[in-house]
Amino acid sequence: MPDPVFSKIAIIGAGLIGASIARAAAEYGAAGSVVLYDMDADVRTRARTIGLGEVTDTLEAAVAEADCVFLCVPVGALATVAANVVPAMTSGTILTDVGSVKGEAAAALTAAGDGRIHLIPGHPIAGTEQSGPDAGFATLFRDAWHILTPSDDTSADYLAAVERLTLFWQRLGAKVETMDVARHDRVLAITSHLPHLIAFNIVATAFDMETVEQGEVVKYSAGGFRDFTRIAASDPVMWRDVFLTNKDAVLECLGRFSEDLAALQRAIRWGDGDMLMREFTRARTIRKAIIDAGQDSGAINFGRNPNVEPDTE
Ligand SMILES: NC(=O)C1=CN([C@@H]2O[C@H](COP(=O)(O)OP(=O)(O)OC[C@H]3O[C@@H](n4cnc5c(N)ncnc54)[C@H](O)[C@@H]3O)[C@@H](O)[C@H]2O)C=CC1
Ligand SMILES: O=C(O)C(=O)Cc1ccc(O)cc1
Numbered sequence: 001m002p003d004p005v006f007s008k009i010a011i012i013g014a015g016l017i018g019a020s021i022a023r024a025a026a027e028y029g030a031a032g033s034v035v036l037y038d039m040d041a042d043v044r045t046r047a048r049t050i051g052l053g054e055v056t057d058t059l060e061a062a063v064a065e066a067d068c069v070f071l072c073v074p075v076g077a078l079a080t081v082a083a084n085v086v087p088a089m090t091s092g093t094i095l096t097d098v099g100s101v102k103g104e105a106a107a108a109l110t111a112a113g114d115g116r117i118h119l120i121p122g123h124p125i126a127g128t129e130q131s132g133p134d135a136g137f138a139t140l141f142r143d144a145w146h147i148l149t150p151s152d153d154t155s156a157d158y159l160a161a162v163e164r165l166t167l168f169w170q171r172l173g174a175k176v177e178t179m180d181v182a183r184h185d186r187v188l189a190i191t192s193h194l195p196h197l198i199a200f201n202i203v204a205t206a207f208d209m210e211t212v213e214q215g216e217v218v219k220y221s222a223g224g225f226r227d228f229t230r231i232a233a234s235d236p237v238m239w240r241d242v243f244l245t246n247k248d249a250v251l252e253c254l255g256r257f258s259e260d261l262a263a264l265q266r267a268i269r270w271g272d273g274d275m276l277m278r279e280f281t282r283a284r285t286i287r288k289a290i291i292d293a294g295q296d297s298g299a300i301n302f303g304r305n306p307n308v309e310p311d312t313e
Contacts, residue, residue, distance in 0.1 A: 001029040005168040010066035012059060012081055014038040014047040016127065017098045018072035019136025021172070022052040027138040030171040037062035038133075047133045060088040068165065071097035075104050076241035082112035091116040094161050098124055100192065100238070102149045102184040104245035110151075118161035121149045123184065124174065125192075128305050131235040137305050142173030149181045189249035193242055194257060197250070199231035200239070 009031040011018040018036060025031040034053030038044050048055045056062040063069050063085050073081050078099055089095065095117050099105040102121050109119040126144035128135065146169040150162045166176045179187075206217050206225065221229060243250055267275040 002171075004032045005030050005164060005171055006067045007032040008066045009034055010063045010069045011036045011053075011072055012038075012062065012069065012085065013072035013077075014043050014052060014055070014133045015072060016131050016135040017124065017140075018070065019047070019052055019133045020138070020140040021070055021072065021098075021136075022047075023136055023138040024141055024172040025168075026053070028171050028173070030168050031068075035062045035066065043133055050133060052133060052136070059084055063088045065090055066093065068094040068096065068168065071095070071099070074235075074238050074241045075099040075101050075245050076237075078105055078108035079111060082108050086112045086114055086117055089117050092118070092157070094118045094120060094165055096120045096122045096148075096165060098122060100188065100242050101246040102147075102179075102181045106149060106151075106181050118158055119151065120162055120165050121181070122165070122169070123147045123149075123188075124169075126174075129230050129232075129234040130305065130308075131238070135305065137307050139173070139306060141169065144174055146174035146176045147184055148176060148178045149184055150178055185246050186249045186252075189246055190253045193246055193250050194253045196231055196234060196239055197243065197254070198257075199228040202228050203232040 009021075009025060011022055011034065014022070014036045015038075018038070022034045022036060025034050036044075036047050036053050036055050037057075037059050038047065038055075044055050044057065047053075059081075066089070069085055069089060071078055071081055071085070078097055082095065082097075085095065095109060095112075096119075097105045097109065099121070100123060102123060105121040105123075106119075109121055113119050124141055124144060124146050126140050128140075148162065148165065148169075151158070162178070169176050202225070217225070264276070264279065266272070267279075
């Protein structure tokens with residue numbers, strides 16, 4: 001196996017993403033050692049029991065002498081955690097995160113920065129609806145995009161740090177791209193955040209409908225609705241933070257979505273089959289383009305944890 005990219009990494013937040021980084025770093029030899037900290041004592045105990053790495057009882061002990069620190073906490077907790085982590089870090093090392101909203105993450109890291117640490121926000125475009133240390137698995141990031149949103153610092157040291165972090169994620173199997181923060185948040189608003197909002201909403205609507213027996217919703221939910229319930233099972237704290245911190249981009253998409261939905265509503269009301277055919281045919285073409293681009297060939301890990309039995313219908 002090639003030399004580790006980092007001799008020691010620290011992971012703050014030992015949930016799905018933190019545990020997956022820990023497992024992948026060990027499996028693919030990307031880090032010499034892995035140290036974790038979580039504010040929840042039960043999570044720390046579990047992380048020790050399942051052997052994710054060394055688990056410390058303080059944040060400071062975890063980050064001491066780490067050459068890269070990964071913040072794997074909900075987006076709303078990033079500012080506080082970053083402010084506590086930076087003073088305990090060694091000069092010249094890297095602070096990154098995995099938050100789903102990069103505007104908020106970049107602001108949190110920048111506010112905590114003291115000029116000694118390389119701040120490189122990041123986002124793995126891979127995950128599942130599960131959370132907690134047991135949900136993590138080593139292959140989560142394989143063939144998935146990892147987006148880095150580096151600052152405009154063009155110093156040789158900073159560029160070398162970005163290069164090293166890129167190598168780390170590539171060692172975990174990810175395809176790394178750099179992107180502007182605002183663009184990231186606009187793209188993810190439509191490709192990830194709005195779909196989650198729609199899933200939360202459709203599941204709530206189905207359960208609130210007085211005309212539908214809840215037992216029947218469960219009994220007949222083998223098709224499309226079942227896919228929505230998987231996404232709607234995602235962690236409420238994480239998703240509350242996503243919507244509160246990517247407010248503008250999500251509201252913009254939601255406005256467009258509502259207009260398009262109203263147009264479909266009108267077509268159904270007036271029996272405009274041509275319009276429905278046009279829209280559904282276009283959607284099918286887009287799906288085909290995604291498959292042809294290799295984005296849904298089974299390589300992307302959304303909701304696919306090889307350690308968990310698939311749902312039986
Ligand atoms: N779940 C997913 O599919 C994906 C999540 N993300 C991002 O990854 C981050 C983590 O998400 P998950 O791993 O899914 O969540 P999780 O809920 O599985 O784990 C988060 C962990 O952070 C800990 N934590 C919270 N506040 C903390 C604090 N102040 N100090 C120390 N530990 C703290 C919690 O106790 C928990 O164990 C979020 O920012 C999310 O936006 C990114 C890509 C995919
Ligand atoms: O499980 C799914 O379908 C996902 O969409 C996972 C996911 C959730 C949040 C992210 O920021 C990235 C990926």
